[in-house]
Amino acid sequence: MDITPDFNIRLTQKGAQPCIRQPYDINRINTFLREAHTLHSRIADLTRELRALRPSYLSTAAPGSRRKAQDGRNGSREKVLTEKEKDAIDAQSKQLIRELNSAIQQLKQAEDLRYDAETQIATKKRQKGGLGALGRWAAGNVPAAKTEEEEREEAARRMVKEHREAVIYYLQKKLEEAGKLQAGIMEVRLGREVEKSKSVLYKSRQGQQIPYAAEDDAGLKGSFSATNGKRSMINGFNPALEDPKRRDDRPPELTQEQQQLFEEENTAMLKHYNSQLDQISAAEKSIREISELQSTLVSNIQLQSEHIDQLVQDSFLTTENLGRGNRELKKASERRSTAQTFFWATVGLSGFLVVWDLVF
Numbered sequence: 001m002d003i004t005p006d007f008n009i010r011l012t013q014k015g016a017q018p019c020i021r022q023p024y025d026i027n028r029i030n031t032f033l034r035e036a037h038t039l040h041s042r043i044a045d046l047t048r049e050l051r052a053l054r055p056s057y058l059s060t061a062a063p064g065s066r067r068k069a070q071d072g073r074n075g076s077r078e079k080v081l082t083e084k085e086k087d088a089i090d091a092q093s094k095q096l097i098r099e100l101n102s103a104i105q106q107l108k109q110a111e112d113l114r115y116d117a118e119t120q121i122a123t124k125k126r127q128k129g130g131l132g133a134l135g136r137w138a139a140g141n142v143p144a145a146k147t148e149e150e151e152r153e154e155a156a157r158r159m160v161k162e163h164r165e166a167v168i169y170y171l172q173k174k175l176e177e178a179g180k181l182q183a184g185i186m187e188v189r190l191g192r193e194v195e196k197s198k199s200v201l202y203k204s205r206q207g208q209q210i211p212y213a214a215e216d217d218a219g220l221k222g223s224f225s226a227t228n229g230k231r232s233m234i235n236g237f238n239p240a241l242e243d244p245k246r247r248d249d250r251p252p253e254l255t256q257e258q259q260q261l262f263e264e265e266n267t268a269m270l271k272h273y274n275s276q277l278d279q280i281s282a283a284e285k286s287i288r289e290i291s292e293l294q295s296t297l298v299s300n301i302q303l304q305s306e307h308i309d310q311l312v313q314d315s316f317l318t319t320e321n322l323g324r325g326n327r328e329l330k331k332a333s334e335r336r337s338t339a340q341t342f343f344w345a346t347v348g349l350s351g352f353l354v355v356w357d358l359v360f
Contacts, residue, residue: 047178090286169304176297183290190283
């Protein structure tokens, strides 16, 4: 529901200018908002890029192949990323998140310095009013009550401060969402790598296809049965009289070629396991780093939120505090202090001595 017309009517009744929609121009805004707009654009680009790369990043297809995009209307195909490309994406994303977090902190520090400088300038300007230090001493060192214009200026400074604190909080929140997205896809990748390393089918596909002795049972059994009748009984053992089930259960011996192939397979599988462990270790390290960065972002957001809540609470109490303070200052200025009495007594005595010297 758009309440802008009603709001404009209220403003007109109060003698203020109505709200008029101005054309957006990045060059017309101040430096703070321009820098915040740049940071927001970079965070949005990072989030959009991570979401676009998520299907290819989490794909378990063989590197170099292409698969159809799920949301593509023109039958486009997405390239499957290699492990090195995925690691490069992780490193670039973490580096960019760190840079954006540092830029937001620098923007916040610059805003704090600006607000402190404006407050100090306003305080010094107010202290120089009237008779200066002598006037304040004569008045019992009681500061004068703030004028209506000074109160409006202070309220304007506080309003700008609250608005910029909210902008910084929004940027930190968006950066936290980007960090969660990055950490999420890294956790999914790590989980898939662990499951893939445990899969027997995957191991068999990665290893070489070796003709085991079981595959040659038919040839070995035929040769064994053909020579059985020709063999004589040795040491009282006759293969023909042996139990067929027991004879079939005894594994035949592997040939030298089969043993060599079996050793090569074991070596290849060991290399593959080591490679998988290295990839899992690298993924775990990346997840720990992004988790630490995520914790830093969350702590910054909490501090920023508490600061904003404090500013809002202070703004609610400002009017009451200013009114009460002005009343107390007025009462204090009406009371004659010891310094005032001593000052006027000194002035009177000095004037009396000057007149006495001139007359007599």
